[in-house]
Amino acid sequence: MTEIPGGGDLSQLRRLNALAAIGALRGEPALTLTEIAGRTGLSRASTEDVVRELLERGWVEEVAPATGTVGRPARRYRFRADAGRVLGVDIGGHKVLALVGDLDGEVQHSARVAVTPSMGRTARLAAVDRAVREALAGSGTPAAGVWVTGVATTGLVDGVGRVMLSEALPEWTGLDVAAHVGGLVAGPVLVENDSKLAALAESWRGVARHAKDVVFLLAGLRTGTGLIIDGKLHRGFGNAAGEIGALPAAGWTRAPGHLRSWPGGGTEEGTRGTGSGTGSGTRGPDAGGDPDTAMEEVFRAARAGDRKALTAVRRYVRDLAVGTSALVLTLDPEVVVVGGGFSRSADLIVEPLRRELDRWCIRTPEVRVSAFADEGVALGALRLALDHVERGLHNPGEIAAPESFLTGGQFKAR
């Protein structure tokens, strides 16, 4: 049987009552027993039971009584978001970013380690180790105190946390990411594609948080996508949703060639049209350095009025818009969110993209720019971990957790 630390031998019904009480307390400064009973629909007796149990387990604490009331004030309780810790890790081509959060998803500490796309597997994993250690140390969290970890990686990920295929980091294909990170911390480790998790972050607390259907673009020399459908991350039958970029007709394999060709001036135009083959006309981003950053020169030149740079950006956006239109026409989302490295150049991309979408789409959605800079992917990984904590409260029998989670014990918060 799987347990959230501190979950002990709660019966299913008592768990549901506990979850209802936590749901009522979350986001409130403090509530009285009467208020908790009123919001959950639980009887007074059940409310007292469940709050006593949550107090014992450290999930809830009593706060100082309200002042200024006449007579003996009622006891008030609040949810202790710091009763547990979750970890979110973004393993990318250019950085590893680790975030430690509390049970409300508030980031307690973050740690960043620079890496390169051409770096080998061992060196990248060493960077992961360092970022995780620094984030835990900075937040005063022991490795055994991590309830659940979410990890973002480039490429297609299978159901147990292995990378099935990574084109951006070829040496990454086949790696058991969950097993490696599971050696660093207690608790289950969940692994998911970076674009999917960045979409989750936008839906959670980003620019798409009020939208049910969202197309997210992780825009860089490679374009990734994450889809939120009916408020949930859409993974697909084989966890391979959002891979429109693999279709040559979608234009995404040739799109970055226009930027790379600068200052050559549009010589990539000749590679357009047939679209037979994957990635023709583009060079891999692991050719050295940080290509997304190198591309900033094109954007800078365009911003300064360089005509060839402007042409390169225009052609890039035109090709980006074809695949984006395919996504939009398929799903009819409320909003398209542009994130990733190129979102730093949103001033040059968003308006032309909107115009191109208007050209192809039956209903042009809003286009918004991510506000997460380069932390969206890691935030999404944190959300993935929180989702697991909440599922654990809802359906304790449904989650298969590694042994380390069962024996990890409860993290004693400060």
Add this chain to the structure above:
Amino acid sequence: MTEIPGGGDLSQLRRLNALAAIGALRGEPALTLTEIAGRTGLSRASTEDVVRELLERGWVEEVAPATGTVGRPARRYRFRADAGRVLGVDIGGHKVLALVGDLDGEVQHSARVAVTPSMGRTARLAAVDRAVREALAGSGTPAAGVWVTGVATTGLVDGVGRVMLSEALPEWTGLDVAAHVGGLVAGPVLVENDSKLAALAESWRGVARHAKDVVFLLAGLRTGTGLIIDGKLHRGFGNAAGEIGALPAAGWTRAPGHLRSWPGGGTEEGTRGTGSGTGSGTRGPDAGGDPDTAMEEVFRAARAGDRKALTAVRRYVRDLAVGTSALVLTLDPEVVVVGGGFSRSADLIVEPLRRELDRWCIRTPEVRVSAFADEGVALGALRLALDHVERGLHNPGEIAAPESFLTGGQFKAR
């Protein structure tokens, strides 16, 4: 307040209990009170209450006691699917098909009236009137006995049953389909796009009934799509999901040109490549006759080994596969279902389509052929009506029903 006929003044809780009891009884020959209580989790007293109420309302009836039991046998009850009637209508370019079904969705009677794509609005509506009248008469259903009607039409449909845009039937654009059909029968009238409803039918009782994520193709001279995501029909923010065919790069605007060009022999090849413009290289299907049927000649010739016809079909499938790959790469569905007029030629289409998908897609889904012949769209319309009946039981306050529904009275079944 909105009521399902016979719903009367049931409180929300008693409605939920009634729904639970109906859910338990549905699909069973008969159940005793003890069995109903066991399956619903209701107390014996609540079960007795709810069954008595359902008996009074005519939704449930007592059946003859089981024979061969010792002592006085327990009373047994069954759901009366014939307590109400729903209507499903498919208004197409070539036919109008009306189905009358019971509350289990079993078709009681169907009526078909031939129409043509070039027929004007008035003549098509007269055909609708005739098909509906014949279906009602054939099933012994008075117009006031129809609880809910689902209508399928070509084109984009707005939220209140008007056609926003129909390219296949230009004279159809702007028509208030719900208002017209609402004049023929009692009860709410819901209108939806034909491809979406055909997808719903496949998910309900067709070849995709066990799949969560489904891409449905209504394949003909025009290709329409319906998407089932996480078990539900995906409509999109503006009810415009599945319109990938509008994107020239998806190949669907040029695909039928290959078939039309036969026996000219591949002269349409010259229209490939640029894809700038909508529908270039294709003629409207309302040029006269039944073009989907005319295309059967190409398929027949291909089946007989005619090389030019084989080339035309191969090129058609190659273009069909580009847009289909865009849908598959976006959603990663478990299954692609081929329905519509061209599904009659599935022997020539499915295997080449599968091979082309294999070429472009990261994970190639199963490809299945609809088994509904040309009745899938109407079945989906029937399902749309049944969904409304069931929503009415779940959330009586959420549904806005026209006055005719409230005053229509309860249909007295035979």
